[in-house]
Amino acid sequence: MNLPNFLTILRILAIPVFVICLLYGRFLTALLVFIGAGITDGLDGWIARVYHQRTPTGAYLDPIADKLMMITAFIVLAVLHLIPQWLTVIVITRDVIIVLGILLLFLTARPVEIKPLFIGKATTVFQIVTIAWALVTPYSSFMHDALRYIIWGTTVLTCITGLQYIYIGTKYLNEQGG
Numbered sequence: 528m529n530l531p532n533f534l535t536i537l538r539i540l541a542i543p544v545f546v547i548c549l550l551y552g553r554f555l556t557a558l559l560v561f562i563g564a565g566i567t568d569g570l571d572g573w574i575a576r577v578y579h580q581r582t583p584t585g586a587y588l589d590p591i592a593d594k595l596m597m598i599t600a601f602i603v604l605a606v607l608h609l610i611p612q613w614l615t616v617i618v619i620t621r622d623v624i625i626v627l628g629i630l631l632l633f634l635t636a637r638p639v640e641i642k643p644l645f646i647g648k649a650t651t652v653f654q655i656v657t658i659a660w661a662l663v664t665p666y667s668s669f670m671h672d673a674l675r676y677i678i679w680g681t682t683v684l685t686c687i688t689g690l691q692y693i694y695i696g697t698k699y700l701n702e703q704g705g
Contacts (some may be wrong), residue, residue, distance in 0.1 A: 534574075535588045618681075651684075
């Protein structure tokens with residue numbers, strides 16, 4: 528167990544704390560847990576690179592921890608009516624499509640290098656901002672009004688990148704004779 532993997536496990540263990548904070552209306556505390564998870568995500572990656580502590584376990588656990596936190600946040604925020612439920616469906620559907628595409632490539636023994644697209648990274652940023660903004664919305668009417676535009680930006684980017692990943696995966700499979 529190295530430090531980056533330990534930080535990733537801490538991030539996973541922070542998810543129930545995050546949910547409990549949300550369920551009890553402690554939105555600012557939930558925001559701090561969410562920010563802490565983001566900091567440890569960056570920190571574990573930095574430590575793994577700089578100190579040559581990359582491991583196969585970390586390579587699998589890190590993205591799993593990220594997706595668990597994001598999906599959990601979207602689900603709970605939708606259940607609490609802080610974000611629209613349809614947005615959660617769109618975000619989760621896109622992630623499921625990506626995971627199923629990777630699984631399909633794995634099962635058909637077609638190795639592929641997974642490189643996130645710039646727009647995919649922008650989508651992740653919008654999704655993170657949506658979560659953070661929704662957590663402070665109960666404290667400000669301005670925040671509530673602005674959240675509508677952030678949600679639409681997240682929706683558009685999530686849909687575009689979902690379609691883009693479907694296109695890229697289909698093209699790759701067709702080129703490989705699948």
